[in-house]
Amino acid sequence: MNQMTKIETTLKDWETDQEVRWCPGCGDYAILKAVQRTLPQLGANPANTVFISGIGCSSRFPYYMETYGFHTIHGRAPALATGVKLANPELDIWLVTGDGDGLSIGGNHMMHVLRRNVNMQIMLFNNEIYGLTKGQASPTSREGTKSPSTPLGSYDRPANPCAFALGSGARFVGRGFDVSKNLPEVLKAAHAHQGAAFIEIFQNCIVYNKDVFEDFAAPKGAEDRQLWLVPGEPMLFAKGTKGIALDRDKLALTVVDVADENWASAGVLVHDATNRSLAHLLVEMPFGPFPMALGVLYDDPRPTFEAAVIEERAKSSAGKEPNLAKLLAKGQTWTVDDKAGHPA
Amino acid sequence: MATSAVIKPQETPAPEAVVVRFAGDSGDGMQLTGGQFTLSTALAGNDLATFPDFPAEIRAPQGTLFGVSAFQINFGSREINTAGDAPDVLVAMNPAALKVNLAALKPGGLVIIDTGEFTKRNLDKAKYDVSPLDDGSLAKWDVLAFDISALTIEAVKPFGLGNKDALRSKNMWTLGLALWMFDRPRDPIHAWLKAKFKSKPDIADANIAALDAGHAYGETAELSGPIKQMHMPPVESAPGLYRTITGAEAISLGLVAGAQLAELPMFFGGYPITPASAILHHLARLKEFGVTTFQAEDEIAAICSAIGASYAGQLGVTSSSGPGIALKTEAMGLAIMTELPLVIVNSQRGGPSTGLPTKTEQSDLYQAVYGRNGDAPMPVVSCSSPSDAFECAIEACRIAVEYMTPVMLLTDGYIANAAEPWAVPDPASYAPFPAKFLQEKNGGDTLLPYKRDAKGARPWIKPGTPDLMHRIGGIEKAVDTGHIDYSPQNHQTMTDARIGKVLGVTVPDQEVALGEASGKLVVVGWGSTFGPIHQAVRRARAKGLDVSHVHVRHIWPLPKNLGTLLHSYDNVLVPEMNTGQFKTVLRDQYLVDAQPLTKTSGQPFAISELETAIAKFFDGVPDNEGGEVSVNETQLPSPKAENP
Numbered sequence: 001m002n003q004m005t006k007i008e009t010t011l012k013d014w015e016t017d018q019e020v021r022w023c024p025g026c027g028d029y030a031i032l033k034a035v036q037r038t039l040p041q042l043g044a045n046p047a048n049t050v051f052i053s054g055i056g057c058s059s060r061f062p063y064y065m066e067t068y069g070f071h072t073i074h075g076r077a078p079a080l081a082t083g084v085k086l087a088n089p090e091l092d093i094w095l096v097t098g099d100g101d102g103l104s105i106g107g108n109h110m111m112h113v114l115r116r117n118v119n120m121q122i123m124l125f126n127n128e129i130y131g132l133t134k135g136q137a138s139p140t141s142r143e144g145t146k147s148p149s150t151p152l153g154s155y156d157r158p159a160n161p162c163a164f165a166l167g168s169g170a171r172f173v174g175r176g177f178d179v180s181k182n183l184p185e186v187l188k189a190a191h192a193h194q195g196a197a198f199i200e201i202f203q204n205c206i207v208y209n210k211d212v213f214e215d216f217a218a219p220k221g222a223e224d225r226q227l228w229l230v231p232g233e234p235m236l237f238a239k240g241t242k243g244i245a246l247d248r249d250k251l252a253l254t255v256v257d258v259a260d261e262n263w264a265s266a267g268v269l270v271h272d273a274t275n276r277s278l279a280h281l282l283v284e285m286p287f288g289p290f291p292m293a294l295g296v297l298y299d300d301p302r303p304t305f306e307a308a309v310i311e312e313r314a315k316s317s318a319g320k321e322p323n324l325a326k327l328l329a330k331g332q333t334w335t336v337d338d339k340a341g342h343p344a
Numbered sequence: 345m346a347t348s349a350v351i352k353p354q355e356t357p358a359p360e361a362v363v364v365r366f367a368g369d370s371g372d373g374m375q376l377t378g379g380q381f382t383l384s385t386a387l388a389g390n391d392l393a394t395f396p397d398f399p400a401e402i403r404a405p406q407g408t409l410f411g412v413s414a415f416q417i418n419f420g421s422r423e424i425n426t427a428g429d430a431p432d433v434l435v436a437m438n439p440a441a442l443k444v445n446l447a448a449l450k451p452g453g454l455v456i457i458d459t460g461e462f463t464k465r466n467l468d469k470a471k472y473d474v475s476p477l478d479d480g481s482l483a484k485w486d487v488l489a490f491d492i493s494a495l496t497i498e499a500v501k502p503f504g505l506g507n508k509d510a511l512r513s514k515n516m517w518t519l520g521l522a523l524w525m526f527d528r529p530r531d532p533i534h535a536w537l538k539a540k541f542k543s544k545p546d547i548a549d550a551n552i553a554a555l556d557a558g559h560a561y562g563e564t565a566e567l568s569g570p571i572k573q574m575h576m577p578p579v580e581s582a583p584g585l586y587r588t589i590t591g592a593e594a595i596s597l598g599l600v601a602g603a604q605l606a607e608l609p610m611f612f613g614g615y616p617i618t619p620a621s622a623i624l625h626h627l628a629r630l631k632e633f634g635v636t637t638f639q640a641e642d643e644i645a646a647i648c649s650a651i652g653a654s655y656a657g658q659l660g661v662t663s664s665s666g667p668g669i670a671l672k673t674e675a676m677g678l679a680i681m682t683e684l685p686l687v688i689v690n691s692q693r694g695g696p697s698t699g700l701p702t703k704t705e706q707s708d709l710y711q712a713v714y715g716r717n718g719d720a721p722m723p724v725v726s727c728s729s730p731s732d733a734f735e736c737a738i739e740a741c742r743i744a745v746e747y748m749t750p751v752m753l754l755t756d757g758y759i760a761n762a763a764e765p766w767a768v769p770d771p772a773s774y775a776p777f778p779a780k781f782l783q784e785k786n787g788g789d790t791l792l793p794y795k796r797d798a799k800g801a802r803p804w805i806k807p808g809t810p811d812l813m814h815r816i817g818g819i820e821k822a823v824d825t826g827h828i829d830y831s832p833q834n835h836q837t838m839t840d841a842r843i844g845k846v847l848g849v850t851v852p853d854q855e856v857a858l859g860e861a862s863g864k865l866v867v868v869g870w871g872s873t874f875g876p877i878h879q880a881v882r883r884a885r886a887k888g889l890d891v892s893h894v895h896v897r898h899i900w901p902l903p904k905n906l907g908t909l910l911h912s913y914d915n916v917l918v919p920e921m922n923t924g925q926f927k928t929v930l931r932d933q934y935l936v937d938a939q940p941l942t943k944t945s946g947q948p949f950a951i952s953e954l955e956t957a958i959a960k961f962f963d964g965v966p967d968n969e970g971g972e973v974s975v976n977e978t979q980l981p982s983p984k985a986e987n988p
Contacts, residue, residue: 016815018827047810052652063815063828068807070655071817072648073678079645083652083660084807086636087611091656091807109648112641309636317632324604324633324771328597332532333587333768334387 006043011036013046016066027178027203028057031125032064035094038184042191049092052081054101057132058125058203061096075106078113078122082305085118089306092191093120099140100130103159107139115169116305117195121187124161124198125178127205128212135208147208162283162297165198166276172197173279173298177217178204182228182295189296195304216292229282229295231273234263237291243268244290246281253281255290274300361420362576363428364522367445368437370404370413373515378415379763380519380536384528385419386588386765389578392419393875395427395948396761400618400702407461407469412444419526421577425729425875427762429950433525435518437461437492439470446482454486456521458514460493488565492517492558499557503550513554520558527575530559582767589766591730591759592622595689598737599623600633601771602687603659605738606745607778609634611653612661613646617668618701619757620691624663643671647688651675654684655816657781657806659741663689665757666708667698673716676750680720680842682816683794683802685744685751685779687737692756692871694946703946704758706871707922712752713900713929719839721846723747724899726754728874731766733759736897742777743849748801754899756921758872758948781806793826800845847901854903858882859892862912865961868938870896870926873919873949880954889962899926907934915961917941919954 014036022028039049049067053059055074062069068091072080081093095113102110102124113122129147130136136149140161144153162173172193176183178201190197202213216225227237227244235244240258245267247254258266272278279298366381368374375396385392395416404411418428430450436442438461449455462475476482477489496517500510516537523530534552541548562573589597603610612635614624628637636653640646643664650660664672669690679686692708694700712724725740727733733755740753782803785791793814794802805812814826822829823837857874858881859866869877874895881893894909896902910916910930916938918927924940931938941957943949 046813048808050807062817065815067813069813069815069817070652070682071815071819072651073674073818076644076648076675079640079648080652080655082640082645083611083613083638083649083654084656085652086638086649087609087653087656087658088806088808108641109645112645309638313631313636316629320632322632322634324601327600327630327633328771329585329587329768331587332383332387333585334389335585336389336581336583 005045007045009040009044009046011040014039014066016064018063020064021060022057023207025206026057027127027205028061028125030178031123031183031201031203032061034178034183035065035123035187038187038191041184042188044092048090049094050081050084051094051096052077052084053096054098054106055132056098056101056130057127057205058096058098058123059101075101075104076109077101078106078109078118081120082113082116082118085120085306086309089119089310095120095122097122097124099124099126099128099138099161103161103164104139107164110164111168114165114196114198117169117171117302119195119304119306121190121197122199123187124200125203126161126200127203127209128158129205129209131205131208141209142212145209160283161200162198163280165200166279166283166298170198170298171195171300171302172296173283174199174296175201175292175294177202177213177294179217180294186295189299193299194301216287225287225291227291227293229271229273229293229297231271231296231299234268234270236263236268244285245269253285253290273298276300359420359432359576360422361418361424361428362433362526362574363416363418363431364433364435365414365416365431365445365448366435366518366522367412367414367441368435368515369406369440370399370401370411371406372413372437373512374413374415374437377515377519377522378417380533381522381528382417382763383536383588384523384530384532385417385526386586387532388528388576389581390419390421390576391424391579391581391765392417392588392763393424393427394418394763395758397947398702400700407438407440407466409440409444409470412441414441414445419576421579423579424764425878426951427875427948429952435522437514437518439466439472439476442476443470443472446476446485449485451484452486454488455482456518457487457489458492458518459489460491495557495561496554499554500550503546503553505546505550510550513551516551516554517558517561520555520560521562522558523555524559524562525573527573530555581765585768586765587768588763589730589734590622590761590763591727591733591755592619592691592761593626594730594733594766595727595737595753595755595760596623596626596630598734599627599661599687599741600630600635601734601774602738602741603634604771605774605776605778606659606741607776608657608659608745609636610661611650611658612637612663613640613649613653614638614663615640615643615646615668617643617665619693619760620663620665620668620689622760623689623691643668644675647672647675647679647686650686651679651682651684654679654686655682655807657804659685659687659745659779661687661689663691665691665693665701666695666711669708669711670715676722677716677718677720678818679750680716680722681818681821683748683842685748685804687740687744687751687753689737689753689755691760692754694944700946702757704756704872704948705921705944705946706754706756706873707925707944708754709870709899709920709922709925709929712754719843721843721900722750722752723846723849723901724752724754726871726897726899727759728869728871728895728897730759730762730764732874732897734766734769738774739897745779746777746801747799747845747849748804749846754871756872779804781809782812783809785811787824790825792824794821795824796841796845800841800848849901851898851901851903854894854896854906854909856909857893857895859885860890861892861909863892864890864913865915865917865958866892866894866910866913867954867958868894868896868910868916868918868926868930870899870920873921876949876951876954877919879951880958883951883955884958889958891958891961896926899929902929902933907936910934910936910938915939917957917961919943919949919957921948
């Protein structure tokens with residue numbers, strides 16, 4: 001995001017008159033509401049906000065936001081958004097993509113928008129399936145996923161979106177899920193981050209991959225299965241009775257029991273969102289033996305791409321006069337005069 | 345090359361035009377030699393055209409046949425349109441260069457040979473069993489063979505360079521000799537060398553010494569008789585300021601000019617590809633003109649970023665060659681659907697697939713006009729020469745901005761690399777076409793992002809403008825409102841609107857480049873075939889043949905009068921460096937019996953090839969003699985050509 005004048009809006013101001021056409025019960029509805037709730041809290045200006053998407057269920061998102069919106073082509077939203085940002089760095093850009101759009105057909109662009117650090121919020125809705133094309137396995141589908149294209153179960157290993165983002169050079173990696181009440185906080189942190197902010201949002205596809213995230217997202221017992229990371233706070237879950245510590249011999253994370261809220265003596269780590277090594281451990285922390293790491297996994301800004309482009313343009317233009325007539329006549333020239341018709 | 349320009353010993357009268365080809369190993373610096381000779385020739389006031397021909401490999405193995413790099417220049421005291429057919433003078437820096445290029449040399453022409461490179465090893469690499477210097481095989485040419493390598497080493501001795509470094513100046517020695525032969529000034533080359541090796545004055549001095557030594561050798565050799573100096577008078581040109589320009593430079597400058605005329609900053613998204621990269625390189629140094637260049641991760645990102653920039657209110661431009669254009673195709677459809685301005689430059693090269701990256705072809709015309717999914721109309725403008733590329737780039741910008749549409753600008757590898765003198769235009773002489781942005785709602789209380797103006801263009805609405813928030817995308821849009829709409833009638837209406845808008849683009853009426861507006865035969869060209877067609881038609885007309893030349897810049901939409909014009913000739917011949925693509929378009933559009941003349945060898949047409957083809961339409965005209973007559977005509981029925 002950019003520093004900007006705060007505008008007073010309500011959730012209604014961010015809704016369009018278009019009928020929302022996701023399947024009833026789709027997780028996308030919850031994400032849409034979370035975004036529409038968050039933007040007024042940020043003081044965002046609809047006229048200065050651009051939602052840019054690729055192709056897929058998630059990518060219908062811009063049609064439902066009363067902002068500027070561009071529903072582009074499959075996988076290419078990061079590239080198009082880069083052009084928008086370079087042309088007008090004042091715009092506040094939200095990218096909406098999915099696991100197929102952002103990690104399969106558009107994986108290359110995702111990598112480069114992250115490594116360049118173009119200032120925008122990138123929401124990757126991960127439902128672990130191709131929804132719009134009727135349920136084929138996606139690059140994040142778990143091994144063994146039965147789908148029309150993998151009738152006996154998929155056998156390719158799933159990609160890990162947050163690990164991909166971090167490996168691509170992302171300076172902000174966050175994670176949330178559609179119906180989580182904490183999602184707006186993750187969005188706000190991403191918006192506050194100057195640079196490319198990557199947010200993986202688990203999203204329930206109720207038609208083709210129903211309840212695939214229930215193991216950690218179900219409200220019942222959620223506190224045992226979700227680790228909400230808050231910078232500066234100890235990594236505690238299960239109502240403070242468990243925590244994440246570092247096994248120094250194995251150089252790996254481990255779950256420790258915490259007695260009497262005495263997390264420090266149990267060796268529980270304090271979350272340092274600027275610690276890249278820790279971020280690598282967190283994005284790879286397997287769910288099952290560990291809770292699902294959610295919230296702000298990593299947040300350590302670096303100068304943005306558009307700032308570098310502006311600076312370079314200023315530097316290379318310094319002291320130069322943009323005189324087209326002079327430019328055209330640059331280099332070694334000769335004059336043919338009127339009388340002789342010969343070079344002078 | 346109109347007249348014979350054979351250089352005989354002791355022969356002094358200057359011919360009207362001379363073709364010189366510098367050929368050597370790709371590491372010998374032949375392109376630099378040619379480039380500097382070109383500059384010096386332009387400064388001497390001759391008209392000229394050049395043809396660089398280099399291998400695709402960056403450093404092909406030394407001394408091999410496929411590592412030969414050549415640079416041909418045709419210059420003279422009258423108007424020059426082509427790089428010439430057969431050289432009058434061949435400079436061969438090694439056996440491989442001699443072997444590859446000798447066949448093209450005119451009988452009686454002069455060949456200058458560096459004997460220092462005619463070692464057993466190099467002869468083997470060039471697949472010579474016996475040295476051509478010894479077996480009499482060079483008898484039909486004048487041969488000037490001496491040890492340029494040794495002479496260069498001798499000349500740069502005072503600078504203490506090792507043999508390897510000293511031999512790097514061989515090209516400058518050769519250039520010095522060539523400058524003497526044609527009475528060209530050395531000063532510009534001295535200045536250029538000093539600037540180029542600013543931080544290495546020793547190297548600059550060594551090169552200058554080599555250049556001067558080559559020049560001095562010419563004078564000395566003259567005394568002993570093998571060659572004569574020749575002075576070629578300047579061409580009669582229109583008064584004004586001139587410089588030399590390549591197509592890639594001209595396109596870059598034209599795009600900058602176009603953006604200024606549109607009063608827009610320019611965003612250029614590119615990805616490295618031969619021969620299009622030169623445009624990215626030129627523009628990257630013009631930031632002070634409001635140009636942003638972005639080297640994207642791939643061709644798709646290059647065009648998508650340019651579309652994004654256009655959406656945000658700049659003039660988006662992207663550039664590539666055939667394979668990259670293919671990758672951009674889906675995004676072109678998006679620009680057509682969202683009706684955003686965009687200029688796509690295609691520097692065509694030999695295809696398909698990777699094809700011939702460094703050779704020229706015109707085989708992307710179908711791709712430009714038809715090559716997208718859906719009914720996806722797009723204006724196409726094509727450049728016919730380096731200087732024409734400047735005008736065409738401005739024209740492409742104009743159409744893009746005035747009609748809110750992507751435009752394809754076709755150039756090719758030949759135009760991109762070739763140089764010619766250019767009368768520097770006055771930017772103030774072009775009519776501006778300032779872009780307009782919608783500032784308030786255009787439908788009373790509502791915004792209608794797809795409400796069209798008289799030209800059929802929708803408004804350009806920059807994000808960031810208060811109260812004009814709206815959504816666009818690749819899904820079919822409802823008339824006026826731009827909402828998603830899949831209904832049958834709407835798609836019909838919008839398809840018609842997109843087609844109608846592009847067909848309605850105002851393009852100037854087609855003029856006849858040479859000859860009459862009717863007659864027995866018209867030769868219709870487009871793109872870089874201008875030069876050879878023009879010269880061939882000129883020669884045919886000089887023989888009294890009723891033939892005219894029409895050269896089409898606006899490939900789509902075609903000029904409104906073109907159909908009527910073509911039907912006013914008895915025969916229509918369409919030479920193309922492809923298998924007959926424009927011929928198909930003309931047949932389709934006008935039901936005209938356009939006859940193809942095709943060539944896909946990666947080389948431009950020779951004038952003689954076209955003269956031969958023209959002669960077939962007339963009784964009693966013998967085929968033109970000499971040159972390389974090897975046009976691969978297609979198998980399409982051509983009754984008129986066989987029985988004129």
